[in-house]
Amino acid sequence: MTGILVLEQSLNGLQFGLMLFLLAAGLTLVFGIMDMINLAHGSIYMIGAYLIASMALASGSFWLGLALGIAATAAIGALLELTVLRRLYQRDHLSQVLGTFAILLMSNEVVRMVWGSQPIALNPPAALAGPVALLPGFSYPAYRLFIIAVGLAAAGLLYLMVTRTRLGMQVRAGASNREMALAMGVDVRRLFTLVFAMGAGLCALAGGMLGPLLAVQVGMGESILILAFVVIVIGGIGSIRGALLGALLVGVVDTAGRTLIPYVFERIMGPDLAANAGPAVAAILIYVLMAAVLFFKPQGLFPAHG
């Protein structure tokens, strides 16, 4: 029984971690390469989820909705970069925070106006709605397995892109030394727009994947944005590898904490106290993890800046 519990929780942690990675990848690149704090990242995730949900409902096909929604969100991301964010690169971080925070507030209101304040229910495709028997006596939701597969594929493709392509080389150059990359003739403007659009597409992918598990609602971006920041701080800002490791760490620690801490507390202090203390401690566990990582490695696990 416990073997199955550990296996199932590891899969849950992996699934959650990979989705955090999709969000954190875009965030860390924008932060690392453009030296830009983008609080509107969570809003792009929300807009992506809404676009995918409404296109999936309108077309009746989850897959079509997913594809169209990702493309549309990437386009919105590029547009946002070209019109607004580009003007913020030269400013200090405070202006960037205020500017992108304004975008966050505006997106919330726009989404509320367009879709209303009640959440939209997005259902997983019928083929993936049921359980899959992985071991005798242990079945796991097919949709969560699918999320893991998509997350791994996206991480693999990103890795190939960053390490094997010309674009990836420019991205890495920009992340480790922006001025030098500029001096070597990298077309930074085009690069920034591309990176931003890609980050937006990844956000939409995460939004579409998580939509059926969570709820597509106004404000969904804020809570997950905080986790994404935790991930990139743990992983080291600007590093894709760090983002992946940080995301998996946060995913696994959070999931394990929700199981183990109430269990341990119940042994120590009895069920009544544990019912109060357990969930509270489990909820702050990842922040304790972040503090611990920063204490030993102030630059994060894999700092991109030499």
Add this chain to the structure above:
Amino acid sequence: MKTIGLKSLHFTLTAAAALLCLAGPVHASDKVKVGMLSTLSGPGAGLGIDIRDGFNLALKHAGGKFGGLPVEVIVADDQAKPDAARQTADRLVKQEKVDFMTGVVFSNVMLAVGKPIFDSKTFYISANAGPSQYAGAQCNPYFFNVAWQNDNLHEAVGKTVQDKGFKKVALLAPNYPAGKDALAGFKRYFKGQIASEAYTPLSQLDYGAELSKMRASGADAVYIFLPGGLGINFIKQFVGAGLSKDMTLFGPGFSADEDVIRAVGEPMLGMFNSSQWAHDMQNPVNKRFVADFQKDYGRLPTLYASQGYDAARLMDAAVRDVKGKLDDKTALRKAIAAAKFESVRGAFKFNTNGYPIQDYYLRVITKDAQGRITNRTLSTVFKDHADAYVGECKMPAL
């Protein structure tokens, strides 16, 4: 650079927390003013919207007047956030000077807004939240609950699960006052083994970790108290994980009413749940309520809508009884406590702590004659049931 990044992040989070509440006012006189402070956004929005719509329908049935006086309803969204709700409640009682307050869905919000409302000597008619605190030690003459005390529906399922002979039950509720009340109520009547007991944050929508624990616990039944969007997600994920084959799912009416059925559909069939009301109750008031609710809003009403409807009917009766003299608090309190209105659930009266004494029913989700998936009332679990906290209530003077 990194330090600046982190500092800015902190700054932003603080700023974000500070910048999240506002709404818009209007005012007049010689009328009954009702502050409808309810949850109209987020996963709990369906509940607040049903309370509001039920309330408005009763107002329409009463010709837009309570006891002959025109009614102004000021609707505000509490966003299910206690801090935001408290500010709005302050504004409603101090600036708008409403005569009644109602609408709060969640008990943590209720406990936050109670004090300013009671301090301003405004009557609060709860159409949902029924925290044990206000039923027992902290009972207040300005608080009435026209729905139930939080424990009640859970007590009814606890008794049902016990009577059906289940031995090992896994429990799950959100980590907030009503979640604690819920599982306390369930355990008051279920005497078997508790295989696992978990409390999740009210904002949590992914139950992967909890489902794994339930599977490992080897329970033969699962009891959840997850209202609105939380229940919708849980039941979908429960079925998706294949647990519905090994464990029988029970819930209160909150996890098995029309809002959840609409979103989940077929997998809900056969789920037992409890309620103080059902749309198939055969009294004339209820028939009119159900028929007109469907006509006006194009959906079957939930228990929340029935509670909103009854809250308005109670106010109507009380205002009529005091002949519109809303400033005579003693008379108004007496009129409310008398509960001289016809409730959609049939017999209804208030206990000394301002909470109901009423019957509770067992319902099951089936396909009805028209092929709709909906609730059917099976039996009465409790007759004239009072809450467990009334003995602790020493009602203070007005």
